[in-house]
Amino acid sequence: MKILQVKHYDEMSQKAAELLIDRIRRSPGINLGLATGGTPVGLYAQMVNDHQKNHTSYRDVTTFNLDEYMGLSGEDPNSYRLFMDKHLFNHIDIQKSNTHVPIGDTDNPNQQCSDYENLIERHGGIDLQVLGIGSNGHIGFNEPGTSFHSETHIVELTPSTREANARYFNSLNEVPSHAISMGIASIMRSREIVLLVSGDAKRDALEHLLQGDVNESFPASILKTHPAVTIIADEAAIGKTL
Numbered sequence: 001m002k003i004l005q006v007k008h009y010d011e012m013s014q015k016a017a018e019l020l021i022d023r024i025r026r027s028p029g030i031n032l033g034l035a036t037g038g039t040p041v042g043l044y045a046q047m048v049n050d051h052q053k054n055h056t057s058y059r060d061v062t063t064f065n066l067d068e069y070m071g072l073s074g075e076d077p078n079s080y081r082l083f084m085d086k087h088l089f090n091h092i093d094i095q096k097s098n099t100h101v102p103i104g105d106t107d108n109p110n111q112q113c114s115d116y117e118n119l120i121e122r123h124g125g126i127d128l129q130v131l132g133i134g135s136n137g138h139i140g141f142n143e144p145g146t147s148f149h150s151e152t153h154i155v156e157l158t159p160s161t162r163e164a165n166a167r168y169f170n171s172l173n174e175v176p177s178h179a180i181s182m183g184i185a186s187i188m189r190s191r192e193i194v195l196l197v198s199g200d201a202k203r204d205a206l207e208h209l210l211q212g213d214v215n216e217s218f219p220a221s222i223l224k225t226h227p228a229v230t231i232i233a234d235e236a237a238i239g240k241t242l
């Protein structure tokens, strides 16, 4: 794993945007894997900014998001589909039909999981995956204990993840109990991965990732076995880890 240490959140977002924009310019038909949550918001703002200023084109780019809450439609204000539209897709020249997020309000979630996995495969896999990390080491919604062999699957969210995400909902009760998430194996098949880590709330997770063993009890630890991972972490997250 390559580690890029930056000063603060804005610099992390800027560096991540530079990396993504470089890959998009080299491979205009790139398949991007994208994340939601607080961490990549600055990255998406930088990408929009660059699109407006420098006209980087997303016309031939295809995207696959990591996850979606079960039971929420794509129009729900808390759905990850709406998050992506609002923060990125509505502001760049991507074709909406090339943007994929698991369908959360499906009647057949198991079918949706295998369809999503097949869709990624049919497109030739993900070239570059953007990840954030949960304080318990989750990536996507793959909570501690998830098999490293998992593919897109239904996940029961842990109380800590539901509490962390409750800030976007009116109350904790409204946070869905389940989600559809790419699995660890799906994520690991990406040809390149960039993991963004910001803030002191992530310090223990980053330390665990860098110092700990590769173990299913800490899902992100699998990234140590991937040949092309770049971690972009700010000083608050790095603390004394390095």
Ligand code: F6R
Pocket: 034, 035, 036, 037, 038, 039, 040, 066, 067, 131, 132, 133, 134, 138, 139, 140, 141
């Ligand atoms: C989001 C996702 C999650 C988040 C993680 C960190 O699509 O898959 O793994 O990356 O929960 O969330 P934030 O960035 O809000 O701290």
